[in-house]
Structures are given as C-alpha cells and as structure tokens.
Amino acid sequence: MSHSHDVLVIGGGAAGLMCALTAGQRGLRVLVVEHANRVGKKILMSGGGRCNFTNTGTTPANYLSANPHFCKSALARYTPLDFIQMVERHGIAYHEKELGQLFCDDSSKQIVKMLLDECEAVGARIETGCSVEHVQRTDEGFRLRTTRGSLSAPSLVVACGGLSIPSMGASGFGYELARQFGHAVLPTRAGLVPLTLTGKHQEHLQDLSGVALPVEATCNGRSFRNFMLITHRGVSGPSILQISSYWQPGDDLRLDLLPDSDALRLLREQQASRPAAELKTVLSDLLPRRFAQRLCELWLPNKPMKQFNEPQLREIATQLQSWPLIASGTEGYRTAEVTLGGVDTDELSSSTMQSKKVPGLYFIGEVVDVTGWLGGYNFQWAWASGHAAGNAV
Numbered sequence: 001m002s003h004s005h006d007v008l009v010i011g012g013g014a015a016g017l018m019c020a021l022t023a024g025q026r027g028l029r030v031l032v033v034e035h036a037n038r039v040g041k042k043i044l045m046s047g048g049g050r051c052n053f054t055n056t057g058t059t060p061a062n063y064l065s066a067n068p069h070f071c072k073s074a075l076a077r078y079t080p081l082d083f084i085q086m087v088e089r090h091g092i093a094y095h096e097k098e099l100g101q102l103f104c105d106d107s108s109k110q111i112v113k114m115l116l117d118e119c120e121a122v123g124a125r126i127e128t129g130c131s132v133e134h135v136q137r138t139d140e141g142f143r144l145r146t147t148r149g150s151l152s153a154p155s156l157v158v159a160c161g162g163l164s165i166p167s168m169g170a171s172g173f174g175y176e177l178a179r180q181f182g183h184a185v186l187p188t189r190a191g192l193v194p195l196t197l198t199g200k201h202q203e204h205l206q207d208l209s210g211v212a213l214p215v216e217a218t219c220n221g222r223s224f225r226n227f228m229l230i231t232h233r234g235v236s237g238p239s240i241l242q243i244s245s246y247w248q249p250g251d252d253l254r255l256d257l258l259p260d261s262d263a264l265r266l267l268r269e270q271q272a273s274r275p276a277a278e279l280k281t282v283l284s285d286l287l288p289r290r291f292a293q294r295l296c297e298l299w300l301p302n303k304p305m306k307q308f309n310e311p312q313l314r315e316i317a318t319q320l321q322s323w324p325l326i327a328s329g330t331e332g333y334r335t336a337e338v339t340l341g342g343v344d345t346d347e348l349s350s351s352t353m354q355s356k357k358v359p360g361l362y363f364i365g366e367v368v369d370v371t372g373w374l375g376g377y378n379f380q381w382a383w384a385s386g387h388a389a390g391n392a393v
C-alpha cells in the first residue's frame with residue numbers, strides 16, 4: 001500500500017465513501033480502509049434492496065441526539081437535493097414511496113456504484129479486506145497499523161458506523177478510537193428495532209404472527225402512525241421501529257389501535273345500528289379479524305352491543321385508543337437498523353466534524369451520537385456529515 005496520503009478514512013460505508021469523494025474532489029489523496037470484503041454493505045441491504053437514500057423532508061427534528069442542535073449545520077450545508085442531484089447526474093431512476101422517502105427504482109447497487117465511480121473519478125482509493133489494528137498519534141498526524149502494513153496521514157476520519165448488524169461488518173472500533181483519544185462515548189443501544197414480548201404477552205399474540213394493522217404508537221411524548229406487524233417474538237413494522245428509538249424497558253408504550261377513528265363514536269354508532277351484534281363481530285370489521293377476536297377472548301368483554309352501558313363503552317374505547325404494550329426488550333443489534341448514542345457531539349465541531357481535542361481527527365456518520373428516524377434520514381446524516389468532514393480535512 002502507498003504510504004503517502006492526505007486523508008485516511010476508516011470505514012467504507014455511506015459516510016466514509018461520501019467523505020472520500022468530497023475530499024478527493026478537493027485534490028486530496030484519500031485512502032478508505034474497509035475491513036469487510038466489500039464497501040457499502042448496509043447500503044446494499046437497505047430499503048429492501050432499493051436503498052431509501054434520503055428523505056426530502058429532512059429536518060433536525062428527525063434526529064435523536066443528546067445535543068439536538070448538533071446536526072443542524074451539516075444538514076443545512078448538504079441537503080437531500082444535493083444528494084438527489086448526484087443521483088440524477090448518474091442517471092439513477094428513483095421514486096418517492098411515502099412521506100418524502102426516496103428509493104431507487106432498480107437496486108441499491110446503483111448507489112454504491114455511484115459512490116465508487118465518484119471516488120474513482122477523483123482518485124480516492126479504497127482498500128477492502130484491510131483491518132486497522134492500532135492507531136497512534138504522531139508529530140505529522142496519525143499512523144495506522146493494519147493487517148496490510150502501516151499507513152500514515154495528517155488527517156484521520158473515523159467512519160466505522162455503529163454496532164447494528166454485526167454480520168455486515170459492524171464493530172465497536174470507532175467507539176474504541178474515540179475513547180483512546182479522550183472522547184466521551186454516550187451509552188449505545190439498538191434503535192429502529194423490533195420489540196420483544198415475553199410470557200403471556202407473547203403467548204397471546206404469537207400465533208397471530210404476520211398480522212399487520214395501522215396503529216399510532218406513543219412513548220415519552222412521541223407518536224408515530226404507521227403499520228405494526230405482529231411477529232413470532234413480539235412486534236415490528238414501521239410504527240414500532242420508529243417508537244423503539246424512544247422506548248427503554250419500563251417505559252409506558254401505548255398503541256392507538258384505531259388511529260384514524262373516534263372509537264367511542266364508532267362504538268355508539270354500532271350499538272345503535274347493530275344492537276344484537278357482539279363486540280368481537282363489530283371489532284372484526286374495524287381491525288384484522290383474528291386480532292379483534294383475540295382482543296375479545298382475552299381482554300375485552302364480549303357480548304351483544306346492546307348490553308353495554310355508556311361507561312362500559314367509554315372504557316372499551318379508551319382501551320382501544322390507548323392500549324398498553326408491555327414489551328420486554330428489543331431484538332438488539334442483530335436486527336436493529338441503527339445504533340443510538342455514540343461519540344459525544346460536545347467534543348466535535350458541528351460544521352466540520354473535527355475533534356475539539358485532537359486536531360486532524362474526525363468522526364462522521366452513525367458512530368456519532370446522531371440517529372435518524374426511519375425513512376432515509378440516517379443516510380442523509382451519513383452524506384451530510386461525510387460531506388462536512390470531506391470539505392474540512
């Protein structure tokens with residue numbers, strides 16, 4: 001490997017590749033060191049193989065961080081439109097799925113190819129299958145000992161990602177490096193992750209695995225309205241993945257099972273129009289049938305509508321619109337889309353991602369304590385923070 005580089009980037013994921021091509025465009029000699037056998041594995045598997053590469057409605061409010069202001073500068077200077085322009089320049093067809101979420105029409109491979117073509121065009125090099133074993137600060141910058149020899153450069157960009165999906169190359173190396181250089185790392189946990197149920201809560205729903213219904217999930221003052229999917233181990237689907245980032249064991253998590261309706265009004269109407277119909281029959285018209293029947297077998301009193309008095313109807317309506325979901329935990333990093341927490345932003349410059357402690361050291365992407373919602377926001381953070389560092393190194 002050549003030893004003369006201006007910038008070394010550890011991690012060839014979304015953020016690392018964006019940083020490399022941006023720095024390369026400025027004429028810098030860049031080398032990306034990736035320990036997996038290929039770059040951009042998470043891009044390839046994202047969005048069901050079609051990569052939800054950005055969200056046109058991205059705002060800082062779509063991110064979780066101990067410092068919610070930190071992401072503002074980078075997001076403002078590299079917007080979804082900037083990325084869309086690159087996608088269009090490369091002739092990649094895309095479409096909007098919902099709520100500003102943009103996906104490739106064909107394949108995520110096109111996004112990885114685009115990033116690699118951009119890197120190649122500016123001479124940014126990529127070394128795959130190369131693990132960094134040790135990083136040392138020198139008078140000239142940084143020296144890396146890797147499985148393929150030693151490398152040095154005045155600038156080092158840490159783009160190692162988070163802990164989610166270890167089988168895709170995730171490692172805690174970025175956090176280790178941060179600690180080595182005196183940076184605080186805020187506690188990490190799985191985000192955008194299915195929730196698990198145990199005991200009776202699981203037994204009662206397990207055989208409904210595969211049933212999906214629209215819900216509004218609410219926890220700690222946040223609500224997400226979208227589908228919930230019952231799984232063998234608990235619950236998943238976009239509304240659950242979103243709320244999982246705001247939930248921790250023991251927190252009160254509520255589901256509105258009729259998010260587009262006034263349940264009390266509906267029940268009253270049904271009582272008037274179908275007095276002899278049982279509650280489970282009425283609910284089967286409003287919810288997936290097997291789910292409605294399970295509710296009435298286990299939790300709600302099932303009898304003809306005419307036999308409910310007004311307080312009972314009110315109670316049922318309240319339960320339907322604020323159903324307590326007793327989750328035991330999450331499926332963890334094995335299936336999580338992102339890692340919450342990470343390198344504390346207090347010690348990074350928000351405009352350049354440079355360490356305030358160690359000049360020449362940068363942290364970008366998911367390794368930093370900035371985590372987006374589901375819907376293309378995480379890639380937009382990777383592009384924006386990668387671009388910020390690539391312009392500053």
Ligand SMILES: Cc1cc2nc3c(=O)[nH]c(=O)nc-3n(C[C@H](O)[C@H](O)[C@H](O)COP(=O)(O)OP(=O)(O)OC[C@H]3O[C@@H](n4cnc5c(N)ncnc54)[C@H](O)[C@@H]3O)c2cc1C
Nearest residue numbers: 011013014015035046047052161169173365366376378379
């Ligand atoms: C299944 C799945 C689907 C997703 N879908 C979407 C989506 O559609 N839209 C969206 O916005 N976000 C999505 N995400 C989240 C998104 O993939 C991440 O937020 C994003 O990839 C983070 O970019 P990054 O460059 O910081 O990290 P990564 O993309 O994880 O890249 C980090 C790279 O560093 C490498 N690395 C780690 N340790 C070392 C080391 N010691 N030495 C060398 N290299 C190392 C890794 O192999 C990896 O290539 C999804 C995530 C998952 C898991």
